Amino acid sequence: MSLTRRKLLLNIVSGFSVAGLIALLFPFLKGIVPTLKKEEAKEIDVSAMKEGEAKTVRWKGRNVLIVKRHPDFISKHSSHLKNLIDPFSRNSSQPEFANGHRRSDRDNYLVVYSYCTLLSCELKRLQIETEKGDVFSGFFCPCDGSRYDTSGRVIAGSAAKYNLSIPNYEHVSESRIRLTGV
Numbered sequence: 001m002s003l004t005r006r007k008l009l010l011n012i013v014s015g016f017s018v019a020g021l022i023a024l025l026f027p028f029l030k031g032i033v034p035t036l037k038k039e040e041a042k043e044i045d046v047s048a049m050k051e052g053e054a055k056t057v058r059w060k061g062r063n064v065l066i067v068k069r070h071p072d073f074i075s076k077h078s079s080h081l082k083n084l085i086d087p088f089s090r091n092s093s094q095p096e097f098a099n100g101h102r103r104s105d106r107d108n109y110l111v112v113y114s115y116c117t118l119l120s121c122e123l124k125r126l127q128i129e130t131e132k133g134d135v136f137s138g139f140f141c142p143c144d145g146s147r148y149d150t151s152g153r154v155i156a157g158s159a160a161k162y163n164l165s166i167p168n169y170e171h172v173s174e175s176r177i178r179l180t181g182v
């Protein structure tokens with residue numbers, strides 16, 4: 001094979017490798033790379049949400065999950081807390097109002113960024129079957145199986161080590177939430 005042909009082939013192969021690597025890393029990168037587009041605060045209508053339901057909204061280049069949860073599902077029991085890596089969210093990225101066990105401004109709504117804190121995979125919601133039907137029971141990462149409770153606190157044994165990040169927001173009324181900052 002001539003030197004020029006070999007060089008051309010090498011260029012093609014290395015081009016494919018770079019494209020393949022970018023395609024492989026895209027799901028991880030899209031969660032952590034902020035967009036440059038500047039958006040204002042965003043208001044979300046939650047009036048139609050039923051208990052256990054989740055809503056995903058796109059904000060500042062990232063997905064935010066709003067879950068309507070029953071206050072009874074905020075776990076404060078010591079038997080549960082000892083299974084959490086950071087039960088009091090000391091190492092979490094969250095506004096001050098989210099410091100307690102509920103990690104939210106109000107008991108019945110949880111607002112979190114919908115990415116696993118290990119490599120930013122998009123989370124899935126966990127449901128458990130009860131007599132009353134399916135209820136919200138936390139989150140699951142499809143990449144490496146990390147699990148988070150109903151307040152977005154990471155469960156011991158998970159590959160991820162940090163609780164879910166929480167944006168700054170406020171309840172404008174019973175039916176509206178406004179996202180105001182990271």
Ligand code: FES
Nearest residue numbers: 116119141144146
């Ligand atoms: S990215 Fe979530 S456990 Fe790997």
